[in-house]
Amino acid sequence: MQLNGACLCGNVQITIPEIVEEITVCHCQMCQKFFGSSFLSLPGLSAEQFALQGAEFVQRYASSQWAERGFCKNCGSSLFYHALGQDYFFPTGLFEGVTGKIVQEIFYDKKPEFYQLQNDAPKLSEKEFLAHLFEGK
Ligand SMILES: [Zn+2]
Ligand SMILES: [Zn+2]
Structure with missing residues:
Protein backbone atom coordinates (compact mmCIF):
# COMPACT_ATOMS: atom_id res chain seq x y z
CA MET A 1 0.00 0.00 0.00
CA GLN A 2 1.25 3.50 -0.86
CA LEU A 3 1.30 6.23 1.78
CA ASN A 4 1.48 9.98 1.28
CA GLY A 5 2.47 12.18 4.17
CA ALA A 6 3.37 15.73 5.05
CA CYS A 7 4.32 17.88 8.00
CA LEU A 8 1.86 20.40 9.42
CA CYS A 9 2.89 23.24 7.09
CA GLY A 10 3.29 20.98 4.05
CA ASN A 11 6.85 22.00 3.20
CA VAL A 12 8.07 18.46 3.82
CA GLN A 13 6.29 15.72 1.87
CA ILE A 14 7.00 12.02 2.20
CA THR A 15 5.88 9.36 -0.23
CA ILE A 16 6.24 5.67 0.55
CA PRO A 17 5.43 3.61 -2.54
CA GLU A 18 4.98 0.32 -0.73
CA ILE A 19 4.71 -0.51 2.93
CA VAL A 20 3.13 -3.07 5.22
CA GLU A 21 1.32 -1.05 7.87
CA GLU A 22 2.62 -2.84 10.94
CA ILE A 23 2.83 -0.31 13.71
CA THR A 24 5.30 -0.39 16.58
CA VAL A 25 4.66 1.80 19.59
CA CYS A 26 7.76 3.03 21.40
CA HIS A 27 7.23 4.36 24.90
CA CYS A 28 10.87 5.33 25.59
CA GLN A 29 11.44 8.67 27.24
CA MET A 30 13.23 10.16 24.23
CA CYS A 31 10.33 9.33 21.92
CA GLN A 32 7.90 10.81 24.40
CA LYS A 33 9.84 14.05 24.45
CA PHE A 34 10.42 14.21 20.72
CA PHE A 35 6.97 13.16 19.52
CA GLY A 36 5.05 14.63 22.45
CA SER A 37 3.80 11.21 23.50
CA SER A 38 4.58 7.60 22.70
CA PHE A 39 5.83 7.05 19.14
CA LEU A 40 3.45 5.21 16.79
CA SER A 41 5.91 4.14 14.14
CA LEU A 42 5.63 2.61 10.70
CA PRO A 43 8.15 -0.19 9.93
CA GLY A 44 11.73 0.93 9.26
CA LEU A 45 12.56 1.97 5.70
CA SER A 46 15.91 2.41 3.99
CA ALA A 47 16.53 5.73 2.23
CA GLU A 48 15.68 4.05 -1.10
CA GLN A 49 12.25 2.99 0.08
CA PHE A 50 10.71 6.46 0.33
CA ALA A 51 10.85 9.86 -1.38
CA LEU A 52 11.20 13.05 0.60
CA GLN A 53 10.48 16.47 -0.83
CA GLY A 54 11.49 19.66 0.95
CA ALA A 55 14.74 18.32 2.40
CA GLU A 56 15.89 21.93 2.91
CA PHE A 57 13.21 22.22 5.61
CA VAL A 58 14.40 19.15 7.51
CA SER A 63 19.70 12.41 19.78
CA SER A 64 22.39 9.84 20.54
CA GLN A 65 25.61 8.49 19.04
CA TRP A 66 23.66 6.01 16.94
CA SER A 77 6.46 18.69 13.15
CA SER A 78 8.41 15.62 14.24
CA LEU A 79 9.31 13.75 11.05
CA PHE A 80 11.40 10.68 11.81
CA TYR A 81 13.72 8.63 13.94
CA HIS A 82 16.79 7.52 11.95
CA ALA A 83 19.19 4.87 13.17
CA LEU A 84 22.42 6.12 11.54
CA GLY A 85 23.45 4.07 8.53
CA GLN A 86 20.22 2.10 8.88
CA ASP A 87 16.50 2.68 8.70
CA TYR A 88 14.17 5.64 8.96
CA PHE A 89 11.07 5.30 11.13
CA PHE A 90 8.16 7.64 10.43
CA PRO A 91 5.25 8.44 12.76
CA THR A 92 1.84 7.32 11.50
CA GLY A 93 0.42 10.79 12.18
CA LEU A 94 2.17 12.31 9.15
CA PHE A 95 0.25 10.09 6.73
CA GLU A 96 -3.27 9.95 5.37
CA GLY A 97 -5.35 6.83 5.73
CA VAL A 98 -3.11 4.54 7.74
CA THR A 99 -5.20 1.47 8.54
CA GLY A 100 -2.58 -0.89 9.90
CA LYS A 101 -2.47 -2.46 13.29
CA ILE A 102 -0.17 -2.37 16.27
CA VAL A 103 2.18 -5.37 16.19
CA GLN A 104 4.31 -4.58 19.23
CA GLU A 105 4.84 -2.09 22.02
CA ILE A 106 8.40 -1.52 23.20
CA PHE A 107 9.89 0.14 26.27
CA TYR A 108 6.53 -0.79 27.80
CA ASP A 109 7.92 -0.31 31.30
CA LYS A 110 8.41 3.37 30.42
CA LYS A 111 4.77 3.90 29.35
CA PRO A 112 2.92 6.52 31.39
CA GLU A 113 0.44 4.78 33.67
CA PHE A 114 -2.47 7.06 32.83
CA TYR A 115 -3.26 5.33 29.56
CA GLN A 116 -2.97 2.11 27.63
CA LEU A 117 -3.62 1.23 24.00
CA GLN A 118 -6.10 -1.52 23.30
CA ASN A 119 -4.44 -4.39 21.44
CA ASP A 120 -3.13 -7.87 22.04
CA ALA A 121 0.33 -7.21 20.59
CA PRO A 122 3.46 -8.28 22.48
CA LYS A 123 4.69 -5.76 25.02
CA LEU A 124 8.41 -5.66 25.67
CA SER A 125 10.17 -3.87 28.48
CA GLU A 126 13.33 -1.90 27.71
CA LYS A 127 15.41 -4.86 28.89
CA GLU A 128 13.44 -7.39 26.85
CA PHE A 129 13.53 -5.23 23.74
CA LEU A 130 17.29 -4.63 23.91
CA ALA A 131 17.94 -8.33 24.49
CA HIS A 132 15.73 -9.14 21.48
CA LEU A 133 17.56 -6.53 19.36
CA PHE A 134 21.00 -7.92 20.10
CA GLU A 135 20.04 -11.55 19.70
CA GLY A 136 18.89 -10.74 16.15
CA LYS A 137 22.38 -9.56 15.13
ZN1 LIG B 1 6.46 21.88 8.23
ZN1 LIG C 1 11.57 5.40 21.54
Whole structure:
Protein backbone atom coordinates (compact mmCIF):
# COMPACT_ATOMS: atom_id res chain seq x y z
CA MET A 1 0.00 0.00 0.00
CA GLN A 2 1.25 3.50 -0.86
CA LEU A 3 1.30 6.23 1.78
CA ASN A 4 1.48 9.98 1.28
CA GLY A 5 2.47 12.18 4.17
CA ALA A 6 3.37 15.73 5.05
CA CYS A 7 4.32 17.88 8.00
CA LEU A 8 1.86 20.40 9.42
CA CYS A 9 2.89 23.24 7.09
CA GLY A 10 3.29 20.98 4.05
CA ASN A 11 6.85 22.00 3.20
CA VAL A 12 8.07 18.46 3.82
CA GLN A 13 6.29 15.72 1.87
CA ILE A 14 7.00 12.02 2.20
CA THR A 15 5.88 9.36 -0.23
CA ILE A 16 6.24 5.67 0.55
CA PRO A 17 5.43 3.61 -2.54
CA GLU A 18 4.98 0.32 -0.73
CA ILE A 19 4.71 -0.51 2.93
CA VAL A 20 3.13 -3.07 5.22
CA GLU A 21 1.32 -1.05 7.87
CA GLU A 22 2.62 -2.84 10.94
CA ILE A 23 2.83 -0.31 13.71
CA THR A 24 5.30 -0.39 16.58
CA VAL A 25 4.66 1.80 19.59
CA CYS A 26 7.76 3.03 21.40
CA HIS A 27 7.23 4.36 24.90
CA CYS A 28 10.87 5.33 25.59
CA GLN A 29 11.44 8.67 27.24
CA MET A 30 13.23 10.16 24.23
CA CYS A 31 10.33 9.33 21.92
CA GLN A 32 7.90 10.81 24.40
CA LYS A 33 9.84 14.05 24.45
CA PHE A 34 10.42 14.21 20.72
CA PHE A 35 6.97 13.16 19.52
CA GLY A 36 5.05 14.63 22.45
CA SER A 37 3.80 11.21 23.50
CA SER A 38 4.58 7.60 22.70
CA PHE A 39 5.83 7.05 19.14
CA LEU A 40 3.45 5.21 16.79
CA SER A 41 5.91 4.14 14.14
CA LEU A 42 5.63 2.61 10.70
CA PRO A 43 8.15 -0.19 9.93
CA GLY A 44 11.73 0.93 9.26
CA LEU A 45 12.56 1.97 5.70
CA SER A 46 15.91 2.41 3.99
CA ALA A 47 16.53 5.73 2.23
CA GLU A 48 15.68 4.05 -1.10
CA GLN A 49 12.25 2.99 0.08
CA PHE A 50 10.71 6.46 0.33
CA ALA A 51 10.85 9.86 -1.38
CA LEU A 52 11.20 13.05 0.60
CA GLN A 53 10.48 16.47 -0.83
CA GLY A 54 11.49 19.66 0.95
CA ALA A 55 14.74 18.32 2.40
CA GLU A 56 15.89 21.93 2.91
CA PHE A 57 13.21 22.22 5.61
CA VAL A 58 14.40 19.15 7.51
CA GLN A 59 16.45 19.82 10.62
CA ARG A 60 18.31 16.80 12.00
CA TYR A 61 19.10 16.47 15.68
CA ALA A 62 21.67 13.94 16.92
CA SER A 63 19.70 12.41 19.78
CA SER A 64 22.39 9.84 20.54
CA GLN A 65 25.61 8.49 19.04
CA TRP A 66 23.66 6.01 16.94
CA ALA A 67 20.57 7.94 15.92
CA GLU A 68 19.19 11.24 14.79
CA ARG A 69 15.69 12.66 14.74
CA GLY A 70 14.30 14.97 12.09
CA PHE A 71 11.78 17.77 12.34
CA CYS A 72 10.44 20.55 10.11
CA LYS A 73 12.30 23.84 10.57
CA ASN A 74 9.18 25.79 9.70
CA CYS A 75 6.34 24.15 11.63
CA GLY A 76 8.20 21.94 14.11
CA SER A 77 6.46 18.69 13.15
CA SER A 78 8.41 15.62 14.24
CA LEU A 79 9.31 13.75 11.05
CA PHE A 80 11.40 10.68 11.81
CA TYR A 81 13.72 8.63 13.94
CA HIS A 82 16.79 7.52 11.95
CA ALA A 83 19.19 4.87 13.17
CA LEU A 84 22.42 6.12 11.54
CA GLY A 85 23.45 4.07 8.53
CA GLN A 86 20.22 2.10 8.88
CA ASP A 87 16.50 2.68 8.70
CA TYR A 88 14.17 5.64 8.96
CA PHE A 89 11.07 5.30 11.13
CA PHE A 90 8.16 7.64 10.43
CA PRO A 91 5.25 8.44 12.76
CA THR A 92 1.84 7.32 11.50
CA GLY A 93 0.42 10.79 12.18
CA LEU A 94 2.17 12.31 9.15
CA PHE A 95 0.25 10.09 6.73
CA GLU A 96 -3.27 9.95 5.37
CA GLY A 97 -5.35 6.83 5.73
CA VAL A 98 -3.11 4.54 7.74
CA THR A 99 -5.20 1.47 8.54
CA GLY A 100 -2.58 -0.89 9.90
CA LYS A 101 -2.47 -2.46 13.29
CA ILE A 102 -0.17 -2.37 16.27
CA VAL A 103 2.18 -5.37 16.19
CA GLN A 104 4.31 -4.58 19.23
CA GLU A 105 4.84 -2.09 22.02
CA ILE A 106 8.40 -1.52 23.20
CA PHE A 107 9.89 0.14 26.27
CA TYR A 108 6.53 -0.79 27.80
CA ASP A 109 7.92 -0.31 31.30
CA LYS A 110 8.41 3.37 30.42
CA LYS A 111 4.77 3.90 29.35
CA PRO A 112 2.92 6.52 31.39
CA GLU A 113 0.44 4.78 33.67
CA PHE A 114 -2.47 7.06 32.83
CA TYR A 115 -3.26 5.33 29.56
CA GLN A 116 -2.97 2.11 27.63
CA LEU A 117 -3.62 1.23 24.00
CA GLN A 118 -6.10 -1.52 23.30
CA ASN A 119 -4.44 -4.39 21.44
CA ASP A 120 -3.13 -7.87 22.04
CA ALA A 121 0.33 -7.21 20.59
CA PRO A 122 3.46 -8.28 22.48
CA LYS A 123 4.69 -5.76 25.02
CA LEU A 124 8.41 -5.66 25.67
CA SER A 125 10.17 -3.87 28.48
CA GLU A 126 13.33 -1.90 27.71
CA LYS A 127 15.41 -4.86 28.89
CA GLU A 128 13.44 -7.39 26.85
CA PHE A 129 13.53 -5.23 23.74
CA LEU A 130 17.29 -4.63 23.91
CA ALA A 131 17.94 -8.33 24.49
CA HIS A 132 15.73 -9.14 21.48
CA LEU A 133 17.56 -6.53 19.36
CA PHE A 134 21.00 -7.92 20.10
CA GLU A 135 20.04 -11.55 19.70
CA GLY A 136 18.89 -10.74 16.15
CA LYS A 137 22.38 -9.56 15.13
ZN1 LIG B 1 6.46 21.88 8.23
ZN1 LIG C 1 11.57 5.40 21.54
